[in-house]
Amino acid sequence: MKIGELSRATGANIETIRYYERIGLLPAPARTAANYRSYGPAHRSRLSFVRHSRELGFTIEEIRSLLDLSDDPARDCGEADRIATAHLGQVEAKIAQLVLLRDELARIVGRCRGGIAADCRVIEALGDHSRCESQH
Amino acid sequence: MKIGELSRATGANIETIRYYERIGLLPAPARTAANYRSYGPAHRSRLSFVRHSRELGFTIEEIRSLLDLSDDPARDCGEADRIATAHLGQVEAKIAQLVLLRDELARIVGRCRGGIAADCRVIEALGDHSRCESQH
DNA sequence: CTTGACCCTGTAGTTGCTACAGGGTGCATA
DNA sequence: TATGCACCCTGTAGCAACTACAGGGTCAAG
Ligand SMILES: [Zn+2]
Ligand SMILES: [Zn+2]
Ligand SMILES: [Zn+2]
Ligand SMILES: [Zn+2]
Numbered sequence: 001m002k003i004g005e006l007s008r009a010t011g012a013n014i015e016t017i018r019y020y021e022r023i024g025l026l027p028a029p030a031r032t033a034a035n036y037r038s039y040g041p042a043h044r045s046r047l048s049f050v051r052h053s054r055e056l057g058f059t060i061e062e063i064r065s066l067l068d069l070s071d072d073p074a075r076d077c078g079e080a081d082r083i084a085t086a087h088l089g090q091v092e093a094k095i096a097q098l099v100l101l102r103d104e105l106a107r108i109v110g111r112c113r114g115g116i117a118a119d120c121r122v123i124e125a126l127g128d129h130s131r132c133e134s135q136h
Numbered sequence: 137m138k139i140g141e142l143s144r145a146t147g148a149n150i151e152t153i154r155y156y157e158r159i160g161l162l163p164a165p166a167r168t169a170a171n172y173r174s175y176g177p178a179h180r181s182r183l184s185f186v187r188h189s190r191e192l193g194f195t196i197e198e199i200r201s202l203l204d205l206s207d208d209p210a211r212d213c214g215e216a217d218r219i220a221t222a223h224l225g226q227v228e229a230k231i232a233q234l235v236l237l238r239d240e241l242a243r244i245v246g247r248c249r250g251g252i253a254a255d256c257r258v259i260e261a262l263g264d265h266s267r268c269e270s271q272h
Numbered sequence: 273c274t275t276g277a278c279c280c281t282g283t284a285g286t287t288g289c290t291a292c293a294g295g296g297t298g299c300a301t302a
Numbered sequence: 303t304a305t306g307c308a309c310c311c312t313g314t315a316g317c318a319a320c321t322a323c324a325g326g327g328t329c330a331a332g
Contacts, residue, residue: 004309014310015290023288034297036310049263055272056244056262057237060288066262073254080258081248088241091234098231101193105224108192112217118209122216126192126202127185136191140278150279151321159319170328172279196319 002032006039010047017047025050025064058087100134107133142175146183153183161186161200194223236270243269 020026111121156162247257
């Protein structure tokens with residue numbers, strides 16, 4: 001299959017597929033006589049793995065480690081679990097931080113009563129963290 | 137005050153301060169005889185505004201609009217309110233998305249029972265979105 | 273008189289793509 | 303046969319918001 005078909009099959013953008021090849025995340029495929037990339041089912045499933053992992057927020061380097069692991073099926077899967085658990089922890093930390101942020105923003109936004117910029121509580125609050133009720 | 141003092145006073149990195157000047161977010165300050173940047177209280181409060189807004193997740197372009205507004209105190213503050221409200225909406229959307237992600241990751245991580253990579257449910261789940269219970 | 277802490281400019285790197293520019297290929301239609 | 307169009311190629315530059323040098327200048331203390 002050509003790159004356009006692979007793109008439609010996996011939802012990955014064509015430029016992104018070439019990018020993954022360039023950084024060594026996907027192996028360089030065979031070429032046709034016209035120098036077009038020619039992919040098989042193994043490329044397709046590897047790319048699906050990459051895209052799905054990206055959608056779940058894993059970084060390219062984490063995905064590289066996960067792929068190394070699945071390329072060597074005899075290895076212990078502890079590292080995969082460790083990477084996924086660490087990532088889950090990061091997502092939870094990010095959520096906690098965004099919740100603080102949201103609450104602070106909601107307080108700030110709620111203070112505007114309209115009028116001129118000189119009297120605006122939103123602008124005032126943005127200039128002075130000591131009015132905040134949380135850390136961020 | 138010199139750039140190092142301003143940096144300590146606001147928590148902004150020195151390189152970041154020069155970067156803000158370069159992109160026109162902070163005005164170019166006066167220079168000493170030795171060509172050192174020399175800042176006053178107005179610079180300091182403007183930079184505090186910028187850093188605080190960045191900590192609250194506003195983009196540079198949003199901050200530019202907010203600064204324009206506070207530079208012109210007679211203007212109506214409706215736009216500041218609009219920017220902050222829109223940003224609050226984005227934070228809420230991001231939280232909702234991360235919560236879905238977290239739940240999916242927790243499901244995936246919980247499936248690993250140890251063993252070899254070939255049998256790992258984590259690696260399997262990463263390769264196949266149809267095993268997911270939510271969109272992302 | 274030299275050491276160390278500062279400051280300067282300009283450029284390149286980071287992450288994960290995305291968007292061209294400027295070309296080649298392959299097939300259907302007028 | 304021409305020609306239009308969709309598709310493919312390489313290589314480079316751009317995005318956000320910084321951060322990290324390299325290679326220099328300035329200044330006060332010991
Ligand atoms: Zn207001
Ligand atoms: Zn604050
Ligand atoms: Zn496992
Ligand atoms: Zn999924």
